[in-house]
Amino acid sequence: MDARELQAAVDAARREHNVPGVSIAFCADGRVTLAASGVINVTSGVEITTDTLMHIGSITKVINATLLMQLVDEGMVDLDRPVIGYLPEFRVRDAGATAAITVEMLVNHTSGIDGDLLPDAGHDGETIAKTIERFSKLGQIHAPGRGRSYCNPGTVVAGYLCGRITGKSWYDLVRERILAPLGLDHATVLPEDALLHRASVGHFLNRETGELKRTSHAFLPLGYAPAGSTAMLSAADLLTFARALMADGLAPNGARMLSAQSAARMRRRSVPESGPEAFDSGLGWRLAGEFVCHGGGGPGIVSFLIAHPKSQTAAAVLTNAEHGFAVIVDLLRPLLSARLGIDAFPTLPRPSGENVDPARYVGLYETINTVHEVELRDRQLTWASYSTQKYYDSSPMEKPEPTPLIAAGNGRFIADSRVSTMPSSDTSLVTFLEPDANGKMGYLMESLWLFPRCKAERKAA
């Protein structure tokens, strides 16, 4: 696909899904193609360009893991050692977990720390160090190493650990060790640097009126920076970073970002068994068959980075809308299929038609910031989830109309008409895991998260 065709595809996908702005960078056969479409901000109407900085959200986790692996390369960190060996002040609520969590668990989402996101503590309170202090009150979703649930706190701890070991701030480390050597001029991890550039902000769609509204928060809590609240890059610069990882740590400009061994280790499965589909975790990377990838979300943004190391094909797509994932799939599915003959995005399973015992599933499942209610209504199993903390303009704080759950085998259920707050390829799938002796399910899994069954009955909202 040449630049003109790519531009046409981006324009079409953006319009089709009513997204304000999209930027894409695609690399195949050593050739990079860029395209951008729309505006950076519906309020200002400023046009988007291929060098516009856009939120990459949680794709930052891949950058953060790279930073950690640089320190592994330098013999400063051992992934198998407990975190407290490096950070004596590290604490979570459970003393056993505090002692048992290893460095690797921080970046492969197996630490079990329940603290997806904490409420914003205000500008001066939102430092990485203070965020780490707040983690001392957090409980466990599962015992360290005994499960896998998308874990922002682990990543923040990993970033803080890099800072402590080197005596530098995480911001400086990213700039000095990754952005500068790779020559990424359109990249920043500090909000105060963003305004030096053409920078995009998030948007929400009113699905009834079709109206796009600029977010009222540009960033998630800043103390979560290593997990992805602050990083903004052009799609082109993000692609350059991915190419360096894909090329075993060697950047397109010839700079060595990481050892080949560590680059390979990042894309190798680092979890005990394959477990919940669609969330096979390397270090930083998510694994999806022959692909490595990561998505990113934030207040009104969705982004996606995907690489196919075997063929050295990669793409970065950044959108400034909460509902931007449809644009990403529309652009990348045909692009990657045409090149590689593989569908990068899994399709939903088919209904199995089986009869399920609702009693095994009914109940409340929750984490620190989300509640899932599974109920039996008119003999139909239903599901409703909502936030207990407000982060976005669109955080669903009230229980929505429950959605019917359609059995699809192996504890999986298809949920209709569900809009998740975070991007993933399987937002319409709910899976139940870990039945107890009575057959009652211990966990609900949605997207990349596990939600333990609430033991005590909780007053329904």
Added chain:
Amino acid sequence: MTSTRKVFLTGAASGVAAISSASLWSDIAFAADTPGSLGAKTTSGMMDPKELQDAVDAARSKHNVPGVSAAFYADGQIVLASSGITNVSTGIAATQDTLMHIGSITKLFTTTLVMQLVDDGKVALDRPVVEFMPEFHVGDSEATRTITVGELLNHTSGIDANLLPDIGHDKETIENTVARMRSAPQLHAPERARSYCNAGMVIAGYLCQQLRGKSWYDLIKERIFAPLAMQQAVVLPEDAVLYRLSVGHFLNPATKAPVRTPLAYLPIGYAPAGSTAMMTASDLMTFGRMHMAKGVGPNGTRIFSEANALRMREPFGHVMGPQAFDCTIGWQRSPGGLLHHSGGGPGIVSMLVTHPASQTAIVVLTNADYGVSVLADLVKPFLKTRLGLDTFAPAPKALANQTIDPAPYVGIYENSSVVHEIAAKDGRLTWTAYGRASYDRGVRTERLPTKELAAAGDGRFLTSDTTFIKFVDPDSSGKSRYLQQDVWLYRRT
């Protein structure tokens, strides 16, 4: 086009220029009226939208400034104009909706928050700070005990911590900045002199935080921006990204082209002194009008009491300090009843001028560190045609007889930011200055080339055609204890 001093400040100690500066007022004063000056052409005193737009366009292009936004207010009418671009790297157009740095004009916002505390009986201007904040502490124990709330706001506290080096995103909090001032020395005893004091303003902002139990950022938003319906105004870098934004520029001396600053903000922990606030000219005018209307916003909302709005305008007793820097509680004063404040930052200058007697005001925001020429082109003719004010003192002239005795002047003078070395050579004074610390990732601290100074009488020596330093406060042997430059005092070491 621009004074050599500005170039100096850019190169050697831009942090100093940075959260400045009354100096802009004297810069305006000394900026020569150029041929074809706009004042001559204006018929309405620029209160006609097209006339203002033409004036802003002309001033901007004449001085090669990337972007300008202006708001003029007179006879109950407001006129807005903007010109140019927000950023030479992106080329995005500057509009009337563009948020621009206001720099130290922020000090008026912090002062307003303190006056609200006075209204609520939570502080008194003439009482020591420690009475309201027992943890208050500076290097000198006597100063710690005696510095009053009012002295934090009128630049007489003497706390010497003009602008400490940036210590990185997560450490640059207001609280940490105040903690770093616990060991700050005194430039002079409290109340005995006047030297532009960012430290006092940061401590004042912190005092508001402590007494209200809310961050300075939230207080500004909740107690000033929201009630005045200032919807295009922010005090947090992470909020700025939501708007069309301007950033600073410097002039490349070789190419004469504006270059975007490598740094958008001065150290964030100095927020209450003016490192983070950005707004439209229109919103800043709303704030200025509130002050002119003795505490009531254009929307009818009272922000603070009339008594305290008037109190802010009162001069205080004469103390040693730069002549160009006459200040009140928060405001800077000039003859003719003008109350104003200017602001600097990395590659920006801004100004708010009010004339409460006639309910006339001007806001000009520019995104170049040499934007002072634009301010002069817009402000001077306006004051002249609208108010008949032409009160700027002329720049001093070199004396015909340059024979002087260097002995009273020779020495090293310094404050926490800048060092001035004065030596004698062939019967004339030489001057070498340098910044003591880099305030950001881009500023250098190397020495400036040594310059010979021309005597201008009364202890004054010209550092350029339009700028000077002055030696004051001789000791018993006749040696000056202080050097004055711009709005600062530097103590002999």
